[in-house]
Amino acid sequence: MSIIYVLIPIAMLFVLIAICIFFWAVKSEQFDDLDRQSVSILFDDDKPVSTETKNTESKNTESNDSTPS
Numbered sequence: 001m002s003i004i005y006v007l008i009p010i011a012m013l014f015v016l017i018a019i020c021i022f023f024w025a026v027k028s029e030q031f032d033d034l035d036r037q038s039v040s041i042l043f044d045d046d047k048p049v050s051t052e053t054k055n056t057e058s059k060n061t062e063s064n065d066s067t068p069s
Contacts (some may be wrong), residue, residue, distance in 0.1 A: 025031065
């Protein structure tokens with residue numbers, strides 16, 4: 001029964017930490033725009049590969065393949 005005197009303060013400490021983290025998240029605007037982050041994964045931000053780069057790479061690959069070993 002004496003363990004309850006240790007567990008109650010530990011539980012209260014965990015609750016206090018959780019409340020602090022929640023208010024920190026609200027103050028740092030973590031919950032302001034929930035839609036943007038969920039949609040941002042659908043759009044690719046990579047630059048498109050130019051046609052010159054593709055042609056150069058394909059020529060290099062072809063020249064390496066045609067070289068007799």
